[in-house]
Amino acid sequence: MLDVLIAGTGPVGLWLASELRLHGVEVTVVERRAAPDGRSRAVGMQAGTLDTFATRGLAQRFIERGTPVPTGHFGAATTRLDFSTVGAVHPFMLALGQSVTEQLLEEHAVAVGARVLRGEEVVSLTQGPDAVEAVIRAGGTHRTVRARWVVGCDGTRSAVRQAAGIDFPGQDTTLTGWLADVELDDPPTAPLAATGPAGSFLAAPIGDGVHRLAGLSTATMHHGTGDPLTLEEVREQTRTLLGRDLGIRNPRWLSRYGNATRQAARYRAGRVLVAGDAAHMFFPAGGQGMNLGIQDATNLGWKLAATLQGRAPDGLLDSYDTERRPAARAVIDNTRAQLALFAAASPEQIALREVWSAALTEPRTNRQWARRIAGFDDPLPVGTTPGGHPLNGTRLAGLALDTAGVPTAHPLMHHGRPLLLDLGRTRTPCPADGLEQRTGTVNAEVAHPIWRDVTAVLIRPDARIAWASTDTDAQRRAADCLTTLRTLCR
Ligand SMILES: Cc1cc2nc3c(=O)[nH]c(=O)nc-3n(C[C@H](O)[C@H](O)[C@H](O)COP(=O)(O)OP(=O)(O)OC[C@H]3O[C@@H](n4cnc5c(N)ncnc54)[C@H](O)[C@@H]3O)c2cc1C
Known part of the structure; x- marks a missing residue:
């Protein structure tokens, strides 16, 4: 019996395979195509994706193959988005063909132990209480494999999504x-x-x-x-x-x-999940689809691993759906808005585009939309993380450190475990299995003022801040931290 069967070696399936391997999960990826097709739909890798790869020590190998592009666009407005303002370690969009991205992701996935089988297509699924039976067509023959979990990363026409009975409502192409x-x-x-x-x-x-x-x-x-x-x-x-x-x-x-636009009605049905284009499709405006899917995989990997290994608190796996569906919904909305600007034809619509372009000359507006397109402005839904600090639920994104022995928090996350980072004068006494604990100070010259009074942060394996504290009482902090940690792992 397989632990996890993934359908599809697009960027999302390959990244999910690597994330699962980080936690020691046995993973097999089957791909319908016998060989990569060499064409690149996506050519824009956003700073948010580079940031995620940096948390695993991988960003540089992508950067070496691509071309940094310091600005982007929203709806083809002539005022460009300035990515240097987004607060990332790699503050640019990387122009890199999807075929190269997939090649690098596959090399990594295989190097860390994922099994990749080409020329094999998932054609049907049957779910039982403890496993899923998948029928796989390879050449002219069919075989059945059993897996505890199946993830459909098999694109917009996902056979996995259909076999699991997950609806994909939306609209067909009109433009x-x-x-x-x-x-x-x-x-x-x-x-x-x-x-x-x-x-x-x-x-x-x-x-x-x-x-x-x-x-x-x-x-x-x-x-x-x-x-x-x-x-x-x-x-x-x-x-x-x-x-x-x-x-x-x-x-x-x-x-x-x-501009066909659809979203899966749910991202999980029993032991079957969907991610990437299998879960959402929209007009490719601003270079977001692949980047969004890679964040789906980053969100899902550690949760599915914890579930398989009996470490997941109740509801952890379902939070994949509640956290990622709103993120895709927001991207769908912005691609629709961009399409309206692209297709502006009447004097009124053209005037709207000019007004929008003028609005982007205002630095705060420009930064907000640059962050959104770069993939940093997607906080978790309100109530997902306990406590009231505005950092809760946001991405860690390029936090510059002075004294943790590393320039940013990225190298502290290579292992993919929750990380408690003490930033104040005292250490939080929070010994817990599976928790990585480090001490540092924020580089106040470059860090956003929001970090000024923060004494400790608990960071999830996907680099989301689960809990941030300004409490100077170490014992109270430890109790709060443990409460949040129990929502991430047992
Ligand atoms: C013109 C255009 C430009 C774009 N530009 C960008 C951009 O700049 N930036 C960006 O972020 N996004 C961009 N996108 C979107 C991006 O290409 C997709 O969002 C991305 O490819 C999704 O990755 P995925 O892994 O989810 O799916 P896919 O890349 O579609 O991969 C799915 C894989 O599953 C395989 N498969 C299908 N069915 C089965 C089955 N039954 N069994 C096994 N394998 C199966 C397929 O062969 C395929 O290899 C663009 C899209 C278009 C059309």
């Missing part, structure tokens, strides 16, 4: 954009967004001398996703939307994509 991965004789010197009455246009380098061009034209936005896209149309659209054609040549990939 399409187009993308072209091409070489350019006359590349822009920086990523650019252009908007006008004819629609919106984006261009950004994605490595290996290739640029991604993406457009939404009011003249063609009602084409179907399956309608052919020619290089000549891309040139013409670029001239119309941008005013010049950038010397487009040597296309790698031309495609249309739509």
Whole structure:
């Protein structure tokens, strides 16, 4: 019997496999495709994902292969989002093709002991009280495997989701954009967004001398996703939307994509869970789908491991659904808002886009949306974490330390266990199995003022702050800390 069977070696399935291995869980990942297809839908890895990889000591290997892009866009507004303000250790979006991301994630997953089987497709599931039976098709044959848990990371058409009877309500495509991965004789010197009455246009380098061009034209936005896209149309659209054609040549990939938007009605049905695109789909605006899915996996990994190993308090696994569904809902809302800005055609809509662009010149507004797109502005739902400190439920994100022997808290989280970090003058006497305890002081010069009076924080394995205290009484802190710790592990 397998502990966990994951369907799909997209970024989400591979990252979940690694997170489960961190806790010693036996994990097998089956992938329908015999070999990676080499194309990259996602080209933007956000700072929030790099931050997560940094908590496992892995960020650098992605950064070495990509290109840091210091700014981003929201709805193609001409005022760009400034990622240098988001308070991250790696304050940029990394332009990196999804095929490279998957290659690096697979190498890591296999290195830490995950079993990856290609050319194997989950076709049906039957749930029992203690296990799930999965029928797997490989070549022309079928076999049945038993697993304690099955996770569908098998994309928008998820067979796992359907077999588990999880509804996927939402809307079909009504508008399409187009993308072209091409070489350019006359590349822009920086990523650019252009908007006008004819629609919106984006261009950004994605490595290996290739640029991604993406457009939404009011003249063609009602084409179907399956309608052919020619290089000549891309040139013409670029001239119309941008005013010049950038010397487009040597296309790698031309495609249309739509705004079909759906979300799983629940992320768990018995012993089956869904994550990533199997749980949510939306218009790819702002580079968020893969990043959101990687956060699903980061949230789920330690909870599923604790459940399997009998360490989970009641309700821990169900909190995956209650924490992650609102996060996807917020992203769905912002992609819909962005699409309205991309597709602005009437004078009123165009005026709205101009007003929005002007609003983003205000530094606080710009920072708020930069943080949101970067993946840092997604606190856990109110009431998820006990206590009233405003840090509770937020991501740790790049906390700079002075005296813990490390420059940030990231290296203290490589093991994936809850971490109690004392930041005040006295140590919190909170000995507990499985709890990592360290002492440090916050670097007051660079840390946000919210940290000023914090004496201790309890950090979950997914780098969420479960509890922050300003109490100077060490005994009282210890009691509070233990109360919160019991909501994370037994
Ligand atoms: C044009 C475009 C641009 C995008 N740009 C970005 C971006 O810049 N940044 C970003 O964050 N996101 C972006 N996205 C979204 C991103 O590509 C997806 O959100 C991401 O791929 C989801 O990862 P996943 O692992 O959940 O699913 P997938 O990547 O879809 O992987 C699912 C895997 O499951 C396999 N599979 C399917 N069925 C089965 C089965 N029954 N059994 C076994 N295996 C199965 C599939 O072959 C596939 O390998 C973009 C999307 C599009 C369309």
